[in-house]
Amino acid sequence: MNMDREDYLQLSGIQHYAFCPRQWALIYLEGQWEENVLTYGGQKLHRNVNRSEFTESRGEMIISRSVPVFSDRLRFYGIADMVEFIGDDVNGVTVVNKPGLWRPLPVEYKYGQSKRSSCDRVQLCAQAMCLEETFNIDLDEGHIFYGRPRRREVVHLSEGLRQETMQLAEEMYKCQSLGMTPPPMYGKHCERCSLVEACVPSLAKRQTVSQYLDRML
Numbered sequence: 001m002n003m004d005r006e007d008y009l010q011l012s013g014i015q016h017y018a019f020c021p022r023q024w025a026l027i028y029l030e031g032q033w034e035e036n037v038l039t040y041g042g043q044k045l046h047r048n049v050n051r052s053e054f055t056e057s058r059g060e061m062i063i064s065r066s067v068p069v070f071s072d073r074l075r076f077y078g079i080a081d082m083v084e085f086i087g088d089d090v091n092g093v094t095v096v097n098k099p100g101l102w103r104p105l106p107v108e109y110k111y112g113q114s115k116r117s118s119c120d121r122v123q124l125c126a127q128a129m130c131l132e133e134t135f136n137i138d139l140d141e142g143h144i145f146y147g148r149p150r151r152r153e154v155v156h157l158s159e160g161l162r163q164e165t166m167q168l169a170e171e172m173y174k175c176q177s178l179g180m181t182p183p184p185m186y187g188k189h190c191e192r193c194s195l196v197e198a199c200v201p202s203l204a205k206r207q208t209v210s211q212y213l214d215r216m217l
C-alpha cells in the first residue's frame with residue numbers, strides 16, 4: 001500500500017457501518033469502544049484464529065492466516081482472518097514458493113450465529129474484492145465460520161452483494177471526508193449495541209443516512 005492512501009478506511013469497519021453508521025463513526029472516527037459480551041467473544045475468537053501468523057499446507061490446500069489486504073476501488077485496507085488457497089491449475093494464481101496454481105477462498109470468523117442482516121456478508125465481500133484486485137482474479141464465493149453453532153456458511157458473491165458493499169464503502173468514505181458522526185437511528189438493533197449508553201439513541205430525530213449525507217453535502 002502506498003503512503004498516499006492515508007485516507008483509506010479499515011475494512012473491518014464495514015460490518016459496523018452496515019449495522020449502524022453511527023456505531024461505526026463512534027468507534028472508527030471518534031475512537032469510542034464499549035465492550036459487551038458479543039464484542040468480547042468476537043475478539044477472543046479472532047485472537048485464536050490469528051494466533052498463528054503463518055501459512056500451512058494441507059494436501060491440495062494452502063492455509064494463510066492474518067492476510068493483509070487492500071483495495072483501491074473500495075479505499076479499504078485490513079487483515080483477512082484466513083485465506084485458503086485451493087489447488088486449481090485452470091483458474092488459480094501463483095503462490096510464493098509453491099508450485100502450481102491456487103484459487104483463493106476468503107474465510108471470515110465470527111463468534112456468534114448467522115444473521116439475517118448482511119453485516120457479515122458485506123465484510124466478507126469486501127475481503128473478496130480486495131483479493132480479486134490483488135490477484136487480478138474473479139471469485140464466486142467466500143465462507144463465514146460461525147462459532148455458535150460451529151458451522152461454515154457459503155456466501156455467493158452476487159452482483160447485488162457487491163453493489164451493496166461498494167455503496168457502503170462510498171458512504172463511509174463520505175462520512176470520513178466530512179469528519180462528522182451520523183445521528184442516532186433508534187431501532188431494535190440498539191438493544192444489541194455496545195455503545196448504547198454513549199449514543200443515547202432514544203433522543204434521535206428519525207432520518208436515514210442518505211438523508212443525513214445529502215444534507216451535509
Ligand code: SF4
Binds near residue numbers: 183186194196200
Ligand atoms: S445505540 Fe443504536 S443508534 Fe446508537 S450507535 Fe448503537 S445501534 Fe447506532
